[in-house]
Amino acid sequence: MKTNKNILAMLLVITGSSLLGGCVTSQPNLYQWENYEPEVYDYLKGSATDPQAQISSLEEGLQRIKSEGRTPPPGYYAQLGMLYAQAGKADLVTGAFQAEKKLYPESSVYMDFLMKKKK
Template identity: 50%
Template sequence: MITRRLALVAALLAGALTGCAGQQAKPLYHWGVYQPQVYEYFKGDGNSHEAQIAALEEDVQKARATGETLPPGYHAHLGMLYSHAGKLDQVKQEFETEKAMYPESGSFMDFLLRNFKN
């Protein structure tokens, strides 16, 4: 009787573990081309600022379409690229978006916004 119960518990446990193994966890953020674009920016060669902006903006649209969240720093980096491209109205918008999405970046975004105004 005890061996039947142990066998039943073992079978249920094996089934539960097998059922969970096939599921993949959904990523927390939509990374897209963000990391390669940051790498290219700091490397100093490769895409122009306009090309990087276009790639990141395309990723923003993909993330919105799928309901995914962009990672921390994404909008701040996009704002910095806008500043290099001379698109000053969009710089403030991206910094404000970063601050709204990630309140822990508020002090730094406020610092950048103050310096941006000067």
């Protein structure tokens, strides 16, 4: 008899936890990644298309991120800046690095280093 009560109590606890767990709403992602990860992966493994194609892809993703009022992940603007430099778009490099610094102040030292190196 006591065993049946223990089993019943355990089943009630499990059922109650399952029901309450199902009511939890998920937190939205902190960052919106869009196509950033595959682009960086291709870039790092050396199978990337030309820089202009990557720039276009990342700029499109950035527009979608901004239109939804979301935040790009750390490194998004830095990657764009590196691609701008590789594509010879020197006028856009500093702006991208400054945007990265503003959004992620902890990247300031590295962004400053890259901006000095650019000169």
